[in-house]
Amino acid sequence: MTDLPPEIQAHNQEMRESFYALATPLNLTLLLAFLALLYFRLRPSTPPSLPKGPAPIVFQTYTPRTLLKNNGKDSAPVYLAVRGKVYDVTSGRNFYGPGGPYENFAGRDATRGLACQSFDEDMLTKDLDGPLDPCDDLPPEQLENLKGWIERFDEKYLVVGKLVPFKKTDFH
Secondary structure (H helix, E strand, O other), X not given: OOOOOHHHHHHHHHHHHHHHHHOOHHHHHHHHXXXXXHHHHHOOOOOOOXXXXXXXXXXXXXXXXXXXXXXXXXXXXXXXEEOOEEEEOHHXXXXXXXXXXXXXXXXXXXXXHHXXXXXXXXXXXXXXXXXXXXXOOOOHHHHHHHHHHHHHHHHHOEEEEEEOOOOHHHHO
């Protein structure tokens, strides 16, 4: 420190003196109170939390009978099957759920009805324990229509399972 010119040494001495003049117990107490007030004012009152997401959906194998309970009634999810894929269409409950224009397809295999653009009951499989409708008799324009529906469902809805025919050995 003694190697510095006297002007700089004098300036440094003034700076130390002014610091010590400001660093009084009262000033330090006020500074701590201000910092505490600032901390309590800016911190969040409750810790942020993320909203709970929907329950996880597990990919399952459905038969026409087990799919039927997912028809949107009594707050049940709304599922429908097309060409063996089971889609969760719950987000489209206004269309596919109770009271919607496509409500006949809820919890059912909608393949033939969508291909034929028909919402009639006779488009649905009657025998829930019988074989699945292969739709082999559909003309090319109806198969093309069905392809459009499948593309729309694949883009918009989650596949939650596959539809398989009931086998008598399933429950024995």
